[in-house]
Amino acid sequence: MKPSTAGGGSRWSRISHKLKWTIIAITAAVVILALGLGLGLGLTLGSSNDSDDTGPTAPPLPATPSNDRIWTPAVGASWQIILPQPIKLDPLATSISPDVDIYDIDLFTNPQSTIDTLHRLGKKVICYFSAGSYEPYRPDSGNFKDSDKGKSLDGWPDEKWLDLRSDNVRNIMSKRLELAAAKKCDAIDPDNVDAFDNKNGLGLTKLDSVRFMSFLASKAQSLNLAIGLKNAGAIIPSVLPAIQFSVNEQCVQYKDCQVFSNFVNASKPVFHIEYPSQVKKDFVTNFCQDTGPAQGAHGFSTVIKNYNLDGWVQYCNGQTATTQMGETSS
Numbered sequence: 001m002k003p004s005t006a007g008g009g010s011r012w013s014r015i016s017h018k019l020k021w022t023i024i025a026i027t028a029a030v031v032i033l034a035l036g037l038g039l040g041l042g043l044t045l046g047s048s049n050d051s052d053d054t055g056p057t058a059p060p061l062p063a064t065p066s067n068d069r070i071w072t073p074a075v076g077a078s079w080q081i082i083l084p085q086p087i088k089l090d091p092l093a094t095s096i097s098p099d100v101d102i103y104d105i106d107l108f109t110n111p112q113s114t115i116d117t118l119h120r121l122g123k124k125v126i127c128y129f130s131a132g133s134y135e136p137y138r139p140d141s142g143n144f145k146d147s148d149k150g151k152s153l154d155g156w157p158d159e160k161w162l163d164l165r166s167d168n169v170r171n172i173m174s175k176r177l178e179l180a181a182a183k184k185c186d187a188i189d190p191d192n193v194d195a196f197d198n199k200n201g202l203g204l205t206k207l208d209s210v211r212f213m214s215f216l217a218s219k220a221q222s223l224n225l226a227i228g229l230k231n232a233g234a235i236i237p238s239v240l241p242a243i244q245f246s247v248n249e250q251c252v253q254y255k256d257c258q259v260f261s262n263f264v265n266a267s268k269p270v271f272h273i274e275y276p277s278q279v280k281k282d283f284v285t286n287f288c289q290d291t292g293p294a295q296g297a298h299g300f301s302t303v304i305k306n307y308n309l310d311g312w313v314q315y316c317n318g319q320t321a322t323t324q325m326g327e328t329s330s
Helices: 017-046 110-120 167-182 206-222 235-244 258-264 281-286
Strands: 079-082 102-106 124-130 149-151 156-162 185-190 226-230 247-249 270-274 301-305 311-317 320-322
Touching: 079 270, 079 301, 102 110, 110 124, 124 167, 167 185, 167 206, 167 247, 185 206, 185 235, 206 226, 235 258, 247 258, 258 270
Parallel strands: 079 102, 102 124, 124 185, 185 226, 226 247, 247 270, 270 301
Antiparallel strands: 149 156, 301 311, 311 320
């Protein structure tokens, strides 16, 4: 459309040629910038990449515990882990082998008397349960719905991944934490919160695990329970403030101990397990190093265990011990 010539011509026609080109250039730059911002925002909001946990859909970091009644284990603390069988401990026992600071034991299979005796012997007790998988032999397994369950865990065909977003799953886990508090556990070790790193059959992402750990940490804090992060190295930056310790399996074998060293750097322990049966014999010497495949493992509380996590344990000072185990109740 031609500009009007009435009244001496339009305002545009009276603008100098140089100024016209300046206005056109500025307008074009503004349009390009707006399109670029719009495209970038659209890609961010519409992205389905579960590794992008820092975008606008990521939850806020879980709160750092402010309750001084929550136990904070020390870096380098000694420990033993036995799962899922109960340990055998006489209520009148005056000692237990090994004589370590902490015992990580099964929440369900160990009776109250065992936890009480460990406390009397000066030990702290971490109570283990699987927070992210269905185990058919647990006393509350009948409370899970079919819709809560995903694919079977690799190597554990009877276990299935759980939908961490499910209200029903969260209600069951709340009751497990309440049981841990009632049994006077000092902390919980919730396993299998890393479905995002496995074929879970439920479309679970890192963001789902961050939200689930935030939920568990908030519940644990309300019950004066410390809480650990089991493996799940990819979400450490998002949950570290709310977590008191790490329980890691096989970071030397997988050469990713540096990821878990973030806990030690934050003055929080890494309770570290390696399994000789899962590596070649000449690799075992790496388990107690902090270089090579073990780069980053300095300060870790390392135990060498049988893959079935029975009573046998070896420490990096060469000491071995065997904790007596009881029978699992049917």
